[in-house]
Amino acid sequence: PLVSMRQLLDHAAENGYGLPAFNVNNMEQVWAIMEAADQLDAPVIMQASAGARKYAGEPFLRHQILAALEAYPHIPIVMHQDHGQSPAVCMAAIRSGFSSVMMDGSLEADGKSVASYEYNVDVSRKVVEFAHAIGVSVEAELGVLGSLETMKGDKEDGHGAEGTMTREQLLTDVDQAADFVKRTNCDALAIAIGTSHGAYKFTKKPTGDILAIDRIAEIHARLPNTHLVMHGSSSVPQELLTEIREFGGDMKETYGVPVEEIVRGIKHGVRKVNIDTDIRLAMTGAIRRYFVEHPAKFDPRDYLKPAREAAKKICLARYEAFGCAGRA
């Protein structure tokens, strides 16, 4: 059944686990997530970004998630809109049937300029009022995603703050988080702790100064009933980078968020963990390998099958690690 995000995150909080929220753009990704969830009896959050809407179009995304609901009627599924840049975008998603939306007011509607705190409170509260009236959940974001190594806002996949940031901007402030949640009444709060979107998060395996898991613990101590969300939480597995390079890809040295650090975050109140890049890497590695090993093949089904199996493997591993098995 289609459920609100609040329902799943409340259950996760009561039982001390976290949920991966996977981005979806096409049928193969939806298939991989659902097959993994079905195998482990895990609940599902699928989310559509602005980029996904641009690629597939909102009707194709929505109907693929509706197809998953029909094909797996026993699994609770949240249809979530990722990074809504304005109340209007969120309201359009709610109207079309999404059970959860993110109002990302950390940036202005241009998706580039850091927003004022009052603007963020204002747009987030507005979406919460509208959404809650009809049982839809709202994720808001406080703090700017970006690297504590380079002090640059997150620009990897075309959205995120421009220019150089301060450490204050790149780490969600505890007092401000308490005020923000009180004033917006959001269901889940995305926080900035040094992660960023895309494959290039850290130039080395991250340590506490550039990946501030401790900040999660501080926010959770102050806001024990708020569901925290980690964005930019792909782990960028080295073996996937190796596979991509081995079969002709060109990717620089890079590191993601180690799964064990996410698990620490979950111990301290993280309930939703956003993952897109790891599925991209898994599919790309599998397709590159397939093309090299089977140069005569040309049916997309032949190479999309190993691609979706590789994506499923990532989903299985994250569901297991975050404690979702048997929770559906």
Ligand code: G3H
């Ligand atoms: O929010 C970030 C996700 O990785 C989605 O990225 O806008 O390229 O679809 P995208």
Ligand code: 13P
């Ligand atoms: P990654 O790029 O680390 O997978 O993060 C995805 C995300 O945060 C989507 O909102």
Ligand code: NA
């Ligand atoms: Na989100």
Ligand code: ZN
């Ligand atoms: Zn994100």
